[in-house]
Amino acid sequence: MASAMYNRKYYAVPHVVDASSIYYNKVLFEKAGLDPNKPPTTLKDMATAAAKISALGGGVDGLYFPGNCGGCLAFTLFPSIWASGQKVLNLQGTASYLGTTKAKAVFNVYAKMWKDGTMAVGSKNEAGATQNAVFESGKAGFALLGSKALGTIKESDKLKIGLVALSGPDGGTSTFVGGDTIGISATSKNADAAWNFLQWTLEDKQQIDIYAAKNFMTSRRDLAENKFALADPRMVLLNKLLVTGQSPYSARFFQTFNDANGPWILFVREAIFGSGVSKTLLAKLDSSLAG
Template sequence: MALTASLALAACGNGGSDAAANPSNIVAKDDGAKLTLWVRAGNEAVTDAVVDAYNKSHKNQIAITHVPADQYVAKFAAAAQSGSLPDILTSDIVFQAQIVKTGSVLDLTSLLKQSGAFGHLAPAHEQASTAGGEVYGVPYNTDTSLYLYNKDLFTKAGLDPNKPPTTWDGIVQAADAITKLGGGNKGFYLSGDAPGSLAYDVTPLIWAQGQQVVKPDGSFDLNNTATQKALGFLQELDKHGDIPESSKTDTGDGFFSVFASGKIGIALAGGNGVNTATVGTKPKFNFGLAPIPGPTDGQWATFSGGDTAGISKTTKHADEAWDFINWLSSLSTSNDVYLNLPAMPPRTDATVPASLGDQFTVPANLIKKGETYVSPHYNDVIASAQGPWLQMIQSVVFDGADPAAATKTAQSAADSITQ
């Protein structure tokens, strides 16, 4: 089911908003209520651990339902129609704006201001959860895009392993040097057939130049000089032979695992994944993390991913659901639960111990300036395997198309979807 159609259907459903709790009357209660929570599958290492920590320290008990990511929107639409949403609704950050638009979650603004969390939460999650100046959700699971670089290969190629490139020219030079090592080593990698991954890692190349991709009305601006330059940068890397041929057909399986092979110099990736088994906390080689730069030194940007959490308007346990959201968004939970897992915390004022190393301190700092997409058309334009975003990137990076022609074609296709 297409995202836009599903959410439009949900917005027309009888979601029970007439009986919704008044946020001004909500008070956190821990009285032994049994609550339900939906979360997209795939982030259980964090999401389940957080709920488990809450359940162990509270009378209220939360039961989790894991929803496959490709089924989440359809399940949400059906539940919104029938008034059977869970007490606590979490979603992928890129879908949060659409969920808010349906009117299915409660306004948390006054509650967050009273609790002291307002203004101290991951900004991209707040951005995605805000409509009309009101905030409808908080960060549940946070991540951010960056690039990984193999310090051992840097050293072998005569590069300084402690000075990752801060410009596109620097990345090209480093990638060229590593590819020249031979032995199956390649200088650069990205998952070239995974539109979501490409949104995560290519968009910062555009944002770093001061160019937005999404317009205030939710339509897209793809036909611009900044996008053309970003595509040209990636095309140059491919022309130099720095990108493995397998990149073009990687639908996301190699997002971390290819870099983990030790044969890639620089890989566009995400912060949380470097702490999983795909790279691990004790890899067989030394690696570092750095911001995704723009063409000029000092320019950089990051896409904040993860999940948001809000309270369904249909809940009969608004006080108890707020008890969880209040706990989730507290500074103590960021410091004592998330960082002890360890995982990226929802709060930007959390103290990330230096002992966790760059694998946590670098992404934690990047999240403070993270951005995201806020558009009801994200699924059709960006995330779809048949969408203009993927077609534009692949045609330029791997097939040698002219960036200006490709962005013009993509713009036309995007406009046909959004207008």
């Protein structure tokens, strides 16, 4: 709700809630001699487990990573920085803390996975469109995805999905509280009908029978502990993460982090696939935020 507030007034309501976490394949865990009921609780431990899965060979990779998707990378890397006790942006959203020691430590974990071959080769150019399909194929031990994927990825004899919170290199947990908000434009010619639709989407029946029944998170927090969510430990985890998750704010978030040619994607790709954190690229990123 806070993201839709301006001058203490709300201009939209939550429509789809999406929380980031680590997905892992329990089938590959067992094949690699790992306990499928004890997923890694630190980013470093995830890298160790991914290396064991990668060692299985046969086209199996430890991690499939959206390495060319700025929005995806903000959605899944920011939580590890938060989990380390480090802010990503200042309160005004006009400057970043992406050059700090704790932020670099997160990038370094993934850089090492890339260099040692634990991360799939296709990760470098993955723009987000096919990352779910790769994980669904059963060829990746880990994937960093949103909660919506739980309602769309189908399990099979090659894939049994486990979830664990995104963590920092040495522990902690967090999530990026994302998704979509929906509102009515000031120039709408059908404001009454639009208002009725918004009310309908937020009613108990639709929230439970359409969202929750299909493994999607409810838009309303008061309905989070519904019968469908409580029956699935993965949904219980996601709902708990929402309580401590964050939604970063910046008036220039899209052009800085989501733009396919924006400064964030250039910065983070260099940090993970290149020579490390670049002061020059970081300066361009901060310049974009500052406007």
